[in-house]
Amino acid sequence: MTLSRADLWSLEEYAQERAGFREKVLAHKKSxxxxxxxxxxxxxxDTLTIKYQIQEMLRIERVFEAEGIHEELDAYNPLIxxxxxxxxxxxxxxxxxxxxxxxxxxxxxxxxxxxxxxxxxxxxxxxxxxxxxxxxxxxxxxxxxxxxxxxxxxxxxxxxxxxxxxxxxxxxxxxxxxxxxxxxxxxxxxxxxxxxxx
CATH class of the missing domain: 2.60.40 (Immunoglobulin-like)
Structure with a gap:
């Protein structure tokens, strides 16, 4: 399953979700x-690890415009x-x-x-x-x-x-x-x- 823009949080939403999501991903990555x-x-x-990578890239680069988001999706989806x-x-x-x-x-x-x-x-x-x-x-x-x-x-x-x-x-x-x-x-x-x- 590939990720779409609808699967991602906005920068504001991710700021709220990040701590819990990061803990979940780190536990998942152990296996x-x-x-x-x-x-x-x-x-x-997998889908979860790639979603985390995309969210982190968007956060670091402060990307919120549709074109930039789609560029990240295009770059990372082939890794799923x-x-x-x-x-x-x-x-x-x-x-x-x-x-x-x-x-x-x-x-x-x-x-x-x-x-x-x-x-x-x-x-x-x-x-x-x-x-x-x-x-x-x-x-x-x-x-x-x-x-x-x-x-x-x-x-x-x-x-x-x-x-x-x-x-x-x-x-x-x-x-x-x-x-x-x-x-x-x-x-x-x-x-x-x-x-x-x-």
Whole structure:
């Protein structure tokens, strides 16, 4: 489900709702992030997380005109899953700037080999950075936008309780397959809709 202007609060309304809404979103996000080792993480997006991002952008930029609101909706709506995929922000996280610079040079292509897997099926490799190229010949970016497309059979299996696994197949940052925790698995399965594949 994509968001429309009708789904958003005005700046005045959001000022009143923000504290409670932010608390709700932060609690929700706890089951929407997946650590891949010590220095990489997937932050899975959905309608609630994207609504929060849009509201925050409108608030920060003091946008209240229709054209500006629609620009934010157009920018963020593609990050909401469509019922047959998972969408996530992939972050490479090194706190020391010098170390981060070195590691980003060593991790070119990591976004293309970060995968999810429904039990009994092949790995699902991410379709990364569809909006713009975030990698150069010298380094990868610390932020990537990922889409994981599932087949109808994968969706059915996940809905019936199949386990979900994750990992990274990069020579310089290898994460062997591990089972995704139940709270995250359940949150991801809620993104899937068997009707969306027909």
């Amino acid at each position: 929407r992030q997946l650590a891949l080792g010590a220095h990489a993480r997937l932050y899975f997006e 899953p469509d019922g047959h995929n998972w969408k996530a922000t992939f972050m490479i996280e090194y706190t020391d700037p010098a170390e981060r610079a070195v590691r980003l040079g060593e991790l070119i292509g990591i976004e293309d080999v970060t995968w999810l897997q429904v039990e009994g099926f092949d790995k699902i490799f991410a379709i990364a950075d569809e909006d713009l190229e975030r990698e150069t010949a010298d380094k990868t970016s610390s932020v990537h936008f990922m889409r994981y497309e599932l087949t109808p059979a994968m969706i059915t299996a996940a809905k019936k309780g199949a386990k979900i696994f994750a990992g990274i197949d990069h020579d310089n940052y290898r994460i062997d397959a591990f089972e995704v925790a139940d709270n995250i698995r359940n949150s991801l399965v809620a993104d899937l809709n068997e009707a969306a594949i027909n």
